[in-house]
Amino acid sequence: xxxxxxxxxxxxxxxxxxxxxxxxxxxxxxxxxxxxxxxxxxxxxxxxxxxxxxxxxxxxxxxxxxxxxxxxxxxxxxxxxxxxxxxxxxxxxxxxxxxxxxxxxxxxxxxxxxxxxxxxxxxxxxxxxxxxxxxxxxxxxxxxxxxxxxxxxxxxxxxxxxxxxxxxxxxxxxxxxxxxxxxxxxxxxxxxxxxxxxxxxxxxxxxxxxxxxxxxxxxxxxxxxxxxxxxxxxxx
Numbered sequence: 001x002x003x004x005x006x007x008x009x010x011x012x013x014x015x016x017x018x019x020x021x022x023x024x025x026x027x028x029x030x031x032x033x034x035x036x037x038x039x040x041x042x043x044x045x046x047x048x049x050x051x052x053x054x055x056x057x058x059x060x061x062x063x064x065x066x067x068x069x070x071x072x073x074x075x076x077x078x079x080x081x082x083x084x085x086x087x088x089x090x091x092x093x094x095x096x097x098x099x100x101x102x103x104x105x106x107x108x109x110x111x112x113x114x115x116x117x118x119x120x121x122x123x124x125x126x127x128x129x130x131x132x133x134x135x136x137x138x139x140x141x142x143x144x145x146x147x148x149x150x151x152x153x154x155x156x157x158x159x160x161x162x163x164x165x166x167x168x169x170x171x172x173x174x175x176x177x178x179x180x181x182x183x184x185x186x187x188x189x190x191x192x193x194x195x196x197x198x199x200x201x202x203x204x205x206x207x208x209x210x211x212x213x214x215x216x217x218x219x220x221x222x223x224x225x226x227x228x229x230x231x232x233x234x235x236x
Contacts, residue, residue, distance in 0.1 A: 002084045002095070003027050015085060019138035025051075025077035025103045030084045033058030046070070048078055049163040049208070056080055061114040062099050064153055065145055067160055069102050069112075073210055077103035083111075085134055096127040098142070109140040117147055155216045162204035169202040173211075176202060180212055183227035 001015040006026050013022075033043035033056065045054040046066050057063045057080050069075050084097035098111040111131060113124065120128065128144045135142040169176045172193075179189045190199045203226070206212040213229045214220070 002086060003030055003082055012086075015134055016138055018083075019109065019140060023103075024082040024101050024109065025079045027079060027082040029056055029058075029079075029081045030097050031081065033081075047164070049160075050075055051077055058099070059114075061116070061147070064148065065100055065112060065114055067156060068148065068153075069100065069110075070160070070163070071156060071208060071210075072102075074104050075102045075110075076105055085131055087130060094127070094130075096131055098131060109135075109138075110143065111135050111140065112143045112145055115144055115146050119146070120144055149217060151219060152216050155220050156208075158220060159204055159208040162201050163208045164205075167201040167205035168209075169206060172202075176206060177211075177228050180226055180228050183225050185223045186214075186226045187222040189226065 001018055002010060002012045003018070003022065003024060004010055004027055006028075008028060010030075018024075035042050043056065043058045044063065046057055046063060047053075048055050048066075048070050050070050055066060055078050057066050062080060066078060066080065069078055079101045081097045081099055082101050084095050086093060086095045088094070098113050100110075100112040100114075102110040102112070104110060113120075113128060113131075115124070124144070128142070132142040132144075175193060179192055186203060190196050190203060193199045203212065207214055207226070210229050212226050214224055214226050218224075
């Protein structure tokens with residue numbers, strides 16, 4: 001496999017060795033993200049709530065999956081295209097750089113590629129099988145992600161606007177947990193807590209961070225039913 005170290009120098013080492021020893025989440029993209037004329041979404045940067053740092057992405061579908069991983073409690077670090085796996089295939093050498101990499105709480109890694117609306121191409125599907133086998137051999141996992149539910153994406157995108165810690169409830173977190181101890185309408189609880197201009201951002205941040213929970217497969221609105229997440233209730 002190939003990767004670039006934090007200084008930007010290209011390295012090539014055996015995959016199973018690197019998977020155990022290399023912190024890919026600290027590595028820049030193994031190849032730059034091209035800017036393609038006519039595309040709606042150009043390469044950019046995503047501020048990660050998980051790591052508190054910017055993560056480069058190359059396309060809109062990568063940004064969406066990056067956003068969803070950033071909210072996943074099992075994920076502790078993120079990177080876009082930090083590693084390229086290389087293997088012989090017939091008379092040539094083939095390389096594939098999965099679009100996203102996540103470090104998980106158990107120390108293993110997740111490699112992820114994004115399939116388009118029409119599904120993965122035959123080329124991507126074939127390479128995905130090789131990458132999945134390599135990931136399994138290293139104790140990692142691999143996912144070829146289909147386009148997510150648009151309602152879920154819209155809801156998480158809204159909550160992501162309040163992911164920064166500055167929106168956290170802070171000293172009045174106990175009141176937030178108390179008012180949502182039983183499932184209830186969001187707007188009723190917000191007005192009970194105080195000034196809606198100050199309270200709504202804290203509620204959205206708590207929904208993003210998992211302190212509060214809500215159904216994300218249905219459109220969010222002011223009367224959506226919100227409750228304290230189970231782990232928070234047990235801690236309280």
